Amino acid sequence: MRKVAIVGVGQSPFGRASDRGINELAWQAIKQALQDAGITQRDVGFVSVANVGGWSAEPLPAISVNEYAGLTGVGTYRVEAACASGSAALVTAANLVSSGAVDIALAVGVERMNESPTPTAVELIGRAGNYFWEFDMFGLTFPSYYALYATAYMNKYGATEEDLAKISVKNHFYASFNEYAAFRKRVTVDDVLKSRPVAWPLKLLDCSPITDGAAAVVLASEDVARKLTDTPVWIAGVGYGSDTSNLSKRPDFLTLRATRKAAAEAYKKAGVDPSKPVKSFDVVEVHDCFTIAEILAYEDLGFAAPGQGYMLAREGETYKGGLIPVNLDGGLKAKGHPIGATGVSMAAEITKQLRQEVPAERQADIVKGMGLAHNVGGTGHYTYVTIYSLQKPG
Amino acid sequence: MSTIPREELEKMVKSWLEMVEQITRSEGLPIVPDEKTGDPVWVDLRELRLKYLIPIARIRKFFDGLKEGKVYATRCPVQDVYFFPPQADCPYCMDENLEWVEIRGRGTLVTYTVVSVKPASYLHYPDYIIAIARMEEGFNVLCWMSVDDPSQLRIGMPVKLVVKRREPEGFFTYYLEPE
Numbered sequence: 001m002r003k004v005a006i007v008g009v010g011q012s013p014f015g016r017a018s019d020r021g022i023n024e025l026a027w028q029a030i031k032q033a034l035q036d037a038g039i040t041q042r043d044v045g046f047v048s049v050a051n052v053g054g055w056s057a058e059p060l061p062a063i064s065v066n067e068y069a070g071l072t073g074v075g076t077y078r079v080e081a082a083c084a085s086g087s088a089a090l091v092t093a094a095n096l097v098s099s100g101a102v103d104i105a106l107a108v109g110v111e112r113m114n115e116s117p118t119p120t121a122v123e124l125i126g127r128a129g130n131y132f133w134e135f136d137m138f139g140l141t142f143p144s145y146y147a148l149y150a151t152a153y154m155n156k157y158g159a160t161e162e163d164l165a166k167i168s169v170k171n172h173f174y175a176s177f178n179e180y181a182a183f184r185k186r187v188t189v190d191d192v193l194k195s196r197p198v199a200w201p202l203k204l205l206d207c208s209p210i211t212d213g214a215a216a217v218v219l220a221s222e223d224v225a226r227k228l229t230d231t232p233v234w235i236a237g238v239g240y241g242s243d244t245s246n247l248s249k250r251p252d253f254l255t256l257r258a259t260r261k262a263a264a265e266a267y268k269k270a271g272v273d274p275s276k277p278v279k280s281f282d283v284v285e286v287h288d289c290f291t292i293a294e295i296l297a298y299e300d301l302g303f304a305a306p307g308q309g310y311m312l313a314r315e316g317e318t319y320k321g322g323l324i325p326v327n328l329d330g331g332l333k334a335k336g337h338p339i340g341a342t343g344v345s346m347a348a349e350i351t352k353q354l355r356q357e358v359p360a361e362r363q364a365d366i367v368k369g370m371g372l373a374h375n376v377g378g379t380g381h382y383t384y385v386t387i388y389s390l391q392k393p394g
Numbered sequence: 395m396s397t398i399p400r401e402e403l404e405k406m407v408k409s410w411l412e413m414v415e416q417i418t419r420s421e422g423l424p425i426v427p428d429e430k431t432g433d434p435v436w437v438d439l440r441e442l443r444l445k446y447l448i449p450i451a452r453i454r455k456f457f458d459g460l461k462e463g464k465v466y467a468t469r470c471p472v473q474d475v476y477f478f479p480p481q482a483d484c485p486y487c488m489d490e491n492l493e494w495v496e497i498r499g500r501g502t503l504v505t506y507t508v509v510s511v512k513p514a515s516y517l518h519y520p521d522y523i524i525a526i527a528r529m530e531e532g533f534n535v536l537c538w539m540s541v542d543d544p545s546q547l548r549i550g551m552p553v554k555l556v557v558k559r560r561e562p563e564g565f566f567t568y569y570l571e572p573e
Binding site: 016019120123130132133134135136137139143144147148149155196199200201202246247249252253 | 537544
């Protein structure tokens with residue numbers, strides 16, 4: 001298997017892109033990524049497009065995005081793994097490069113969620129659990145799935161709504177320095193606690209927003225990467241996991257098993273010590289679709305012991321300079337969560353962090369040269385953990 | 395969030411569509427300002443109405459049970475595992491000779507939430523409580539919880555499973571209630 005590196009990244013501003021259609025939005029990210037890599041469309045061997053859709057008019061946008069971006073003729077497909085679609089598109093594209101099928105692949109994530117009214121978007125996201133037994137009968141919404149975890153977690157370990165709010169405060173703080181973020185306004189714990197209930201105990205400011213956005217990364221084989229850049233960002237290891245469709249079929253609501261499995265696999269492949277993974281990373285992106293999800297991620301990725309994740313939030317240990325800096329781009333919470341684009345945007349962010357190209361206020365100290373992206377689809381239905389390194393993996 | 399009756403919702407949609415029709419007629423194009431940014435957006439000329447037809451032939455017994463006030467799970471006698479929601483095939487022994495077993499109906503509350511921001515197709519219900527209970531048989535059930543005041547709920551409290559009609563539609567479904 002060949003080594004694969006990211007050699008170009010791009011992304012659109014996240015937010016309400018009422019001035020851009022899905023193809024225009026994707027092109028914003030693709031153009032940046034091609035220019036960043038110093039390549040043209042002719043160099044691209046395959047395009048993997050992440051999009052969940054339903055809320056937007058174009059049902060199968062891989063072809064329309066490629067046509068708009070001057071990529072017609074290239075091998076392509078659309079990839080769906082719910083909110084982890086972006087990572088699924090990136091990983092499948094990387095595997096095409098790794099296998100030798102192509103030398104350069106482009107992974108694109110794009111979502112236009114505001115093409116439908118908010119209640120319709122809420123409906124479609126809610127339908128992404130188990131449709132018949134959870135949505136059709138009982139109207140689960142995405143916040144309510146994670147609220148079921150939050151209630152169980154808080155009751156078992158004594159975490160409070162203030163602890164959850166601190167995740168939101170941190171992620172809004174870093175988003176204020178990110179020109180691509182949907183929300184650049186800082187919030188206080190009080191703002192979060194007083195925001196309107198969405199699915200108790202989760203409130204509006206515990207939730208990632210309905211977002212439009214796109215991101216793209218160029219992946220290249222070792223030979224090609226060396227020619228294109230002095231700072232390739234290598235994929236050092238990928239772990240995969242999944243869990244039951246029906247939430248009720250899981251043994252408890254305190255941990256995402258899919259993340260634990262994916263993390264163990266990624267750590268093994270990248271040579272990360274699973275007993276102390278924080279030692280290996282300068283910066284981490286975790287899937288904070290809801291504040292409780294970031295706390296669960298701390299534990300499931302091994303940054304904190306079970307039941308101790310909320311203490312990292314309480315003590316500010318995931319800010320820059322803490323035990324491990326998490327979501328220095330604002331995360332899904334404040335940067336925004338355009339479903340299909342999220343995983344690709346995480347890869348773009350880690351790449352820029354490792355290359356030390358982000359504004360100083362949110363640039364992590366790059367000492368170890370490694371970062372991690374954790375992307376969850378559904379309520380832990382899918383998880384991808386991807387480890388990136390400035391050092392070529394052994 | 396408040397309850398919006400379905401007739402009221404349909405009226406709101408209808409009046410919005412009439413506004414778009416008027417604009418199309420007067421301006422010659424279905425272009426309106428985005429409600430938040432004011433950017434011009436094209437209102438889709440077509441509308442898609444989806445209502446799925448979902449096969450239940452192989453789990454028919456479950457629905458017959460609801461009509462009799464019973465909630466059934468399936469159980470594989472070979473593997474000694476329950477399936478709830480029920481399924482017709484055992485993937486572990488590749489057999490379809492599953493037994494239908496009536497759930498005894500006693501359990502404990504594992505977790506819950508109150509849904510305030512509702513999906514479009516649930517706007518006509520009052521805010522609802524979704525709960526998961528562990529039944530004494532060892533599997534979980536997820537459904538709505540009937541209780542007057544959510545602050546009465548405690549994780550670990552005993553609960554029972556009951557069958558009731560959901561209004562305003564009038565279909566039989568299952569609920570949890572405090573024991």
